[in-house]
Structure formats: C-alpha cells, structure tokens
Amino acid sequence: MTARPLSPAAVAVLQAVAAGVRHGFDIMDSAGLPSGTVYPILGRLERAGFVRSRWESPTVAQREKRPPRRYYEISATGLHALALSVEHYRTIGRGGRGTPGVAPKPQRS
C-alpha cells in the first residue's frame, strides 16, 4: 500500500484529517471536495488503516442538542503514507523525475 502514492483527492482528505478536521462535512469543506468523493475516500483510507473512525460520546452530543457524530483521526501509518505522497507530488511539481504511480526514491541529502 505504501508503495503507491495516494491519489491527489485522497491526499487532500488525509491532509484535512491530519490537520485535525474530524467530521465528514467539515473534511469536505476543508478539502474542497464533494460528499460523493470524500466519503468513499474516507472508507478506503479507513480500510487501509490510514484513518480511524469513532463515534463521539452521547454526552457531548446531548450537551450540544444534536445526535452523536462520527469522527475521523489519522493513524501513524496514515501520517507516513501522507508524508510519502506529499514528497512524491512535490517532486513532480519541481519537474523532477517522479512518475505518477511510482513511489519516489527517498532522497536524503
């Protein structure tokens, strides 16, 4: 899984989650992507173990007079995959030799 960089949309979603945006609708706002795209991405990321999801406690929800919401958090592997993918897209952006679909070689100077 880590061998292939994430899609740009997945990177946007994962970046939002990494930045602490927790709920579905807020992630859509933050990533600037429609719901029909964001939710399947979240599902895939969760299945890959890059994000975890939980239901917030009913007490919090009750206090705010609304039903409990589901929230998403990034995992350690998710952070790693995000870093790799960001690096990959940056290489392309610089006009480097990174090819889509191929993980860039780590370049440490």
Add this chain to the structure above:
Amino acid sequence: MSERPWSPTADATWRRCRALVRLASTIVSRDRRAAWRAEWLAELYSRVLALDHAGVLSASARRDLVVRTLGAFPHALWVRQSEWRLDMLMQDLTFAARVNWKRPAFSLLVIITLGIGVGANSAMFSIVNAVLIRPLPFPHSEQLVYAFGAFKGGDQAAISPPDYLDYRAQTHVLSSFAGRTPFGTAVLSSGDDPERVTAPRVTANFFSTLGVRPLYGRTFLLEEEEGDHKVVMLSYGIWQRRFAADTRVVGTTTSIDGEPYTIVGVMPDVMGQIFPDQLWLAMPFHTAESSVRRFHMLRGIGRLRDGATLAQAQAELDGIARRLEATYAEDASWRVRLVPYHDIVVGGSGPVLLLLLGAVGLVLLVACGNVASLMLARATSRQSEIAVRTALGASRAQVVRQLLTESILLGGAAGVFGLLLAVALVRAVHAVGGNLLPRMSEIRVDGIAVAFTMMVAVLTGIVFGLAPALHAARQDVAATLRSVGGGRATGAKHALRLRDALVVGQVALSLVLLVGAGLLLRSLWLAQRVEPGFDPRGVLSAQISLPMDGFRSHDAIERFWAVFLERVRAIPGVERAAATTMLPLVGGGDTYYYVDGHPPASDADKRTAQVNVSTDDYFATMRIPIVEGRALGAEDRSLGNDSLGHGTVVISRDMAERLFPRGGAVGSRLVVDVGKPLHAEIVGIAGDVHAFGQDVQAPDILYLSIHQISSFHNGRIMSLAVRGSREGMQLAAPIRKALRGLVSGVPLANLASMDQLLRTSLATSAFRSRLLAAFAVVALLLAVVGLYGVLAYTVTQRTREIGVRIALGARAREVLTLVVTRGMRLVTVGIVLGLLGATAAVRLLQGMLFQVSTLDPLVFALVVALLVLGGLAASLIPARRATRISPMAALREE
C-alpha cells in the same frame, strides 16, 4: 429532540435532506444501514443547526446542502459495491464450482449443449462479420462505387475505353474514377517455371482510387496509359511467391507473355484480400480496340467525393451518358450503372450467409431450450436444499445470487468450449471452403467474435438460470420442507409444464430447420442428377495460350493445334484430344447472330449465343451427341475467301427447336457476328450442354470450326480436353512434354479433370445445403435429448403411480403406451407448430432451390417421419424403464 431548536426554514431543509438520506440508505445493505444513516443524519443535523444559529442559512447555502446530500447516493452505491468484495464473490464461485462439480453429468450436458449452440453461432458470426459486416480493407471504403456498363440488353456489361475517358474527364461527384478490365491473364515466366496468372489492365488512378499506396516502388503514371509501356505491378502474394520477397525487384524486368516488362511497384498485402495473387498491367488507350466505342471492356471503380451520395453520382453520370448518346451513334441506349463496391465484393453470398446465421440462431434456441429444461429440473430437485438454506437464514437475494453464480459459471464454461469449437469450425471452413465465399482470407475468430460468444453464453446462462432461480426463491419454505422425502416438491408440476412447452418449441424449431435443409439437399440432389450434356469421366482439361511471337497468323495457330493434338493422341492411354475456346464449366463468350434473311429490327432485338470454336475431334472427345446432321470436321474450311465469310455451324438442340419450331434447322443459314458477319450453314444439331453448371439452364451454343475462323476467335487461347483411359493426372506430364517440344515458355494452366470441375460447379450449393443439414441434425439431436430428459424425469416423478398401476394389474404394454403417448403428444404439438413455422420460413429459400417447390410434399413428409421416429426413440427408453418398475420398490418409496 422533541422541540424544534431552529427556524421553520431550517426545519424544511432538514426534512428534505433527511428524506434523501433515508432513500439512499435503502441501497446500503441491512446490517450497515443504521450506522451509515446515523453518520449522514448527524452531519446534516449539525450543519443545519450551525448555519441556522449563525443566521447564514441563505437560499444558496440550502441549495449547497441539498447538493451535498445527493452525494449520499454515490456513497451508498460505493458502500454496496465494496461489500460485494472479492472474497464474497470467491465464496460464491467456489460454492458454485463445487455444486457444478458434484453433478458432472448435468454440468457437462449443459456445457456441451450450450457450447455447441454458442460455438456454431460464433463461427457463423465470424464468417458473416468478415464477409458482410467488416468494411472493405480500403480507407473510407463506403465511398467506393463499382460501375457497370448498362444498355437495353443488360446492366452488367462493361464500358468502352473512349466512353470511360469521357466519364472520367467530366465527372465531379466522383473524386476519382478508375477502370479495370474484368478479365485478363498473362504468363509470368520469372525463372524457368512459366505460370498463368490473373493480370487485369488497370488505369493509372486505379490504386489511388482505392486509396492503397504501393509497398515498394510506385503505381502507374498517367503517361503510361499512352504508348506501349511495358510496365507491371506485383501483388504481395506474387512478390512473395515468385520473387522471394526481394525488395530490389522494383526497376528490374521480368518476362510476361514472353516480353520483357519493367516491375514498377509492389502492392501491400491488404490488396490481396480483394485481389488475390495477380499482376496489374497498365491499361493502354492508344490501341485500335481501345479507341472503339462499341468495344466494351472496362469496369469502373469510383470514389465519391466527401459527402456525395451514390444517387448524385448516378444522376451526374446519366447526364454525361445522354450527352455521349447525342454525339456518338454507338452509344445509343448505353449508360453507366453504379453499385456500392461492397455489394460487388460480397456478391450473392449475403442472403445465403444470413440464412445460415438465422439457422444457427435457431440451433442456439433449441440448445437453450435444453439448458432451460435442465436448469428447471435441477432447480426443482434442489428445492429442498434451498428451503433448508432459507430456513437457516439465507436471504432471498443470497439464494438467487448463488443460483445465478452457478448459471454464469456454467455459461462461462460453455462459452470457452464454444469458442474452441468456433475456432475449429472456422479452421474447417478454411480447409473445406476454398474460394466459395468472398473475402475468405479475412475470416477469423477475432475479438468481436470472442466477446460475442462469451456474451451470448453468459447471457444464456443468466436468462435460463434466472427463471428457475427466481422460481426456486419464491417458494413456500414450510410447504417444501413438509414435503421433503415425499419426492413431490411443490412447484414441480409447474416446472414440468414449462419443460413440456420447451420440448414442443424444440421440436417445432427442429422441424423448420430440417425442412429447410431437406429442400436444399433435395435440390442439390436433383441438380447433381441433371445430365451435363457431355461425359466428364476420364477427361482432363487445361488452358494453353500461345504467345504473339511466332503465332501471328491464323495458319500458324491452326498448324500448331493440329500438330500438338496429334502428338497428344500419340501418348499411350490417350483416346481422344481436342481444343476449344469454350470448355464447359471453364469459360464462355457470346456474340450476336440472326437467322439469315431476318436481321434484327433494332439493337434491342439482337439475339446472342455462346460461341464455341473448336478442333475437329471436339464432339467425340466430350461425347456431346449430334442429334441431327453431322459434327464439324476437316471439310469445314472457309468457303471462298475470308471477306465473303461463308462457313458452317452446328447449333445446340434447344436453340434449334426455338429458332425453327417446325423443323428444318439443318440446311438453314445463320449470320454470326465474329468481328465481321459470317454466313454459316447449319450442318448439325448438338445435344444441349450445361456449360455453366448443372443447376444453370443450358445456354444456346454456336459451334464453329477452328478451320474457318480467323478474326475474333483466333484460337490463340484455347482449352485442351483429353479423354484418356489412364488416371487423368498421370497424363499431365507427357502432355506437358509434348507442349514443350513445340513451343517453350507456355504453361499448361489450370489442369483439372472435368469430373472435378463439375463437382466444383455445385460446390457453393453443396456447401450451404450440407451446412444447413448439419445444423438441422444438431437441432434434431438436441430436441430428442430434450424430449428424453423430460420423459425420463416424468417417469421418475411418477414412479409411485406407475408402481401402483402395475400392482393393480396394468400390463407392460399399457405402461409403455402411457409414457410413449405422453411423449408423442408433445412431439405432435411441436410438429403442428413447426409446420406452420416452416411454411412461412421456406419463403427465404426461394431462389436457392433448383426444381423443387418450397412446399415440396416429399421433403415435408420425410421430415415429419424423421421427427416422429426421433420422438419414439426418445420415448421408448424411459417407457421401458417404467415397465420395469417394481411395485414393491415403488410403494416402499412412500
């Protein structure tokens, strides 16, 4: 959340979005639905609440919210499909494979039955696709049109070179208009093995009109249409075969008809699909025969300008034809007729192929009937299993999915089997078919055919698996479980009725196919029994064409034949030998004639007949009977000199009876156009000869002696006929030696026995009759197997009842009758329906039949008898089994 914490607008928005989410949630599977809905609703609720409290729930914000809610549908679909994951599919598949594996007989029967149906269809589809559907291998081939010369007497004639040049110069709707002589051969002698090959003459723009560039070198130049340019282009096949695919061949010279020609280009392989192995020579427009408007020798190929239609081009050419008509007397009533080029290439094979495709479709239907019947039987027998699974909590969807997976698996296996069968069948067609169909070389099982096959197979699996699957899923679980062990599952009766209907349909379809095949076979049989009018046994034929060099005068040619035939007759085993310009089944050519004293009033009244110029021994060699008068012989020299044109002629019987209904043909005179009028006395009447094949009416033939003809039919190109006592082909070598002793570089071309030619002339109709017959037999076998299956099943179902009957004293005969009657009732209904269908369907065969009515009683009676016999055979085995049922065993089953 009893009290509404927000404004009425917010409430309306919330309700609308909630309704959408609830609707979308029905897509999600039941066990995930609640959580999925809760997440969406919580997000929506929070968002509406936040927007409302902030006071920014504007119209656009509300619209955005609805749009975002619509995303719930793709999300739900995604959740659903991701559930249908590979592991579940694999689970279904392995289970299905296990189920099918555990019933190998059933599975094999389905796979083979369906595979045969699908494979035959796939092969037939490959043929139809290559011959009829796939466009010609030229760029924008839909723009290509073929041009015939047309006049009162026929619309498949040729165009004279001067007329062609006028059309070419004046047309605008055709962006390019090329000409080609429809016939023409030449002797190619590169190396020491001369060979006669097709070598039409083509105009310089012939290749550019088709849109094909040469592989090497160039095509003809416009100036090569003028003057005596000895230039030739090679087809890919000739280049490969005769020039070892040497790229340096361009620019070198080779010997054609004994003269040096410069090879200017090699055409690519793609031309070979339409124009196999040939040479192309430049069309000369400067020769004497090319400047006469009466001499029609070219067929045209034109390319329509972008966006132009054939009708526009036809209208334009008609206009040009009227102008030519007004200017030149020879062009009276002549015009040019355009036809899509594709139609010309496909020729008459279209209806035959579509008929066969239809027939093979019926075979598939019969096969599907068997598959459906088998599936129904299995679904019925598996009712208990399904009921148990349902009772244990399997949802209806799961059961249906499982049954469908099984059917699709079977369909897929049948598809693979069918594909292998199709490849084998296409190979066989290539091996057997020869050149029976146009574009034969293009026939192959390609990607489209593979897709077609698999789609048909899997769809059949689904369709004929679905009905039983749904049927099984809808059953009453409790009732089925109660009857478990009783062997009388509910729904069995309904399924059996369905299977009865399937058998009736199969019998009906088989009857239609059998009648069609029967009619074609009978007409083939009748055609084969037609007396050809000559005796083909032991006759060897070949073509010889003499070069111009050394054979310029008629005397030289005549002398050659006299000496050569004498040497051939001296070969041991040769009885007789003759040469002719028109050997039956090989060639022909007609001319105008009239009864002396009765010249035609107008061009339209002109009569034509085939001309046969031959050496003395021709009638004896071919054993064509002389029914009156005498045969032609040495005494038939031109009387007087050539300019007077007096001579003798023998005519065919049918023609004599038509021209002289009151008799007296012998002794009368005809005027025959042999380039100039020949006044010929009829000295004999010969029996009719089916010169164009046994299934074609015998043509009128004028027989002339080679001694008296020197103009049109000069005898330079003749067919040799040798009657021998030895095996025909053994004579080939000594004949070739005799030929080489007289003239070098002349091949003995197209060696063939007359027997073989006669068979070939019926090959197309034999091909289609036998193919259709094969399809019909397969359908009949499938129908018989289907009937057998139903009856065998019935006997099993009724074991107890029959046992009781036997226990009560029923005799074996009565039990036998019981089962056979039931089988024959189905067959009878099928026959009646089939007869109705057949009387309608045979109309498609009109035009393909020879001396057989479409409602030929003999064929219909035989087919019905065949089906009755098949039905009896299928009934007897289960019936005999029924008579052996032991009453004790049957009762114990209770």
